[in-house]
Amino acid sequence: MAEPARVGLLRRLLRNRAALAGLAVIAAYVALAVGAPWLAAYDPSQNNLALRLHPPSLRHLLGNDELGRDILSRLVWGARTSLAISLGAVAFAAAVGVPLGLAAGYYGGRLDGLISGAVEVLMAFPGILLALAVVAIFGFGVFRLILAIGVYSVPTMAWLARGSTLDVAHMEYVEASRAMGGRNRRIMLRHVLPNILTPIIVQGTLRLATAVLTAATLSFLGLGVQPPEPEWGAMIASSVAYIRVAPHATVIPGIALMLVVLGFNVAGDGLSESLDPATSRLG
Amino acid sequence: MAPVVLVVVTLVFLMLHLIPGDPAQLMLDPSATQQEVAALRHQLGLDQPLGRQYAAFLGRLLRGSMGTSFKTGRSALADAWPSFQHTVELAAASVVFAGLAGIGLGVLAGARSRSPVSALVMVLALLGVSVPTFWLGLLLIIVFALKLDLLPAGGAGSWQALVLPTITLGSFSLGVIARITRAGVAEVMHADYVRTARAKGASERAVVLRHALRNALIPVITITSLSFGYALGGAVATETVFAWPGLGRHIVDAILARDYPAVQASLLLFAISFLIVNLLMDLAYALANPRITYG
Numbered sequence: 001m002a003e004p005a006r007v008g009l010l011r012r013l014l015r016n017r018a019a020l021a022g023l024a025v026i027a028a029y030v031a032l033a034v035g036a037p038w039l040a041a042y043d044p045s046q047n048n049l050a051l052r053l054h055p056p057s058l059r060h061l062l063g064n065d066e067l068g069r070d071i072l073s074r075l076v077w078g079a080r081t082s083l084a085i086s087l088g089a090v091a092f093a094a095a096v097g098v099p100l101g102l103a104a105g106y107y108g109g110r111l112d113g114l115i116s117g118a119v120e121v122l123m124a125f126p127g128i129l130l131a132l133a134v135v136a137i138f139g140f141g142v143f144r145l146i147l148a149i150g151v152y153s154v155p156t157m158a159w160l161a162r163g164s165t166l167d168v169a170h171m172e173y174v175e176a177s178r179a180m181g182g183r184n185r186r187i188m189l190r191h192v193l194p195n196i197l198t199p200i201i202v203q204g205t206l207r208l209a210t211a212v213l214t215a216a217t218l219s220f221l222g223l224g225v226q227p228p229e230p231e232w233g234a235m236i237a238s239s240v241a242y243i244r245v246a247p248h249a250t251v252i253p254g255i256a257l258m259l260v261v262l263g264f265n266v267a268g269d270g271l272s273e274s275l276d277p278a279t280s281r282l283g
Numbered sequence: 284m285a286p287v288v289l290v291v292v293t294l295v296f297l298m299l300h301l302i303p304g305d306p307a308q309l310m311l312d313p314s315a316t317q318q319e320v321a322a323l324r325h326q327l328g329l330d331q332p333l334g335r336q337y338a339a340f341l342g343r344l345l346r347g348s349m350g351t352s353f354k355t356g357r358s359a360l361a362d363a364w365p366s367f368q369h370t371v372e373l374a375a376a377s378v379v380f381a382g383l384a385g386i387g388l389g390v391l392a393g394a395r396s397r398s399p400v401s402a403l404v405m406v407l408a409l410l411g412v413s414v415p416t417f418w419l420g421l422l423l424i425i426v427f428a429l430k431l432d433l434l435p436a437g438g439a440g441s442w443q444a445l446v447l448p449t450i451t452l453g454s455f456s457l458g459v460i461a462r463i464t465r466a467g468v469a470e471v472m473h474a475d476y477v478r479t480a481r482a483k484g485a486s487e488r489a490v491v492l493r494h495a496l497r498n499a500l501i502p503v504i505t506i507t508s509l510s511f512g513y514a515l516g517g518a519v520a521t522e523t524v525f526a527w528p529g530l531g532r533h534i535v536d537a538i539l540a541r542d543y544p545a546v547q548a549s550l551l552l553f554a555i556s557f558l559i560v561n562l563l564m565d566l567a568y569a570l571a572n573p574r575i576t577y578g
Contacts, residue, residue, distance in 0.1 A: 128516045
């Protein structure tokens, strides 16, 4: 049963040109992040004041920043930082949110009331506020940023896992394993979890876009990755003072950021359309 | 709503106690003496038992006070209030902009769902949700303030200063609203009552505006009111870019300065305003659709 469904999904995905373009952008982004040590031509932290704010040239394809550092090399290393933060944040959100949602949906009753209540309170506020509160409490830096953005996505993940579990919990195969005396924990892990993974993966892809964007925003505000560590939002922040004389230093990291977010958004949309053609948007 | 408010107030209170280490020590200069730290702990009430601190916090809050800002020495809430008004002004302007432009573009695209305009709207909508807000703001500054010298790059106090931050903050919601409106209008363009209106000889303009748009509007109302909440949150980055003296900038400055009472006051103002927006949205939704009741 599962095999033809998966082949169909792949075929639908391959026919969706926008989704393919999104996946290509994501692949390039991951390749940059993974291959940073080999792909970057220069040391991302090496200052060269002779080349301060130089526009793009043949030796420095994307120009140099306010300390003469090679922007392309910083961009490549920055991809690594941003991918690590966003993957870490989404993994954290899934690791906390999915078990909470699973337990709430499976057990129901007072446990569900408690978890759903907390999630609803958190979902009433934009995530950036939660992220700011975490940053205000714990301070700045890569790991705190992962925590801040992860906390941001926990309510969404928990809500989704709860909803999907409710759909699955009354399926015959779940009832059957319960009737055969299966233990709750085993049923949840063996029968419920594998069947709610698909929407969670789609949501995870879309959350990666939000995570990349939030990480860059917080770093831009000075509340995330701290200089001289190469990070796209921080790169934009440090170049703002020179926006009049060297706009390329501000514009280029922003284009990279936008392309990646666009890639995740388009791929996430395509993935959810291919998984469930009935919900595909008009046109 | 009341229990949520209590939860929010409690979380804001607990914030100070979740900080690893001694908040008093963190707020003071590293060279501060033991006596100075102890004095600040006393001033913050941190030397009291937690329950008593919480009661004192609630008591102060009921009297409209949230402690004294370390940076200015004034009431943290009174300090944050003018910033809050600036943020509401900017958020409201951006919602009006996103609503009008988004519905306009969405109707144009939805009425002719296979036209180039429609494709353009879809691309714009996708860019709107993908472009980093703060970076869009910087691009607008480069083009309209630095190159063309048409509008100020920052500050507040004139309508000109409001234009670029409004576009920046509204772009995300503009994209979402245009997309939803387009889908809604495209869907009803083939409905029976639209065909009837056409058959009766109504002009295409009247068909779209009077018949199609009206019926596609309910989800658009929801999204537009949701975007007010989004605008309040998005204000944090936009205000920093445009040096707009709002609550977002206030809270970022307070976090950077470790001015915890100012952070607490700003978070509480933000949170309460979200709750009020959510409540108003529920009411508007119930008005637009009488079948919904809230028990």
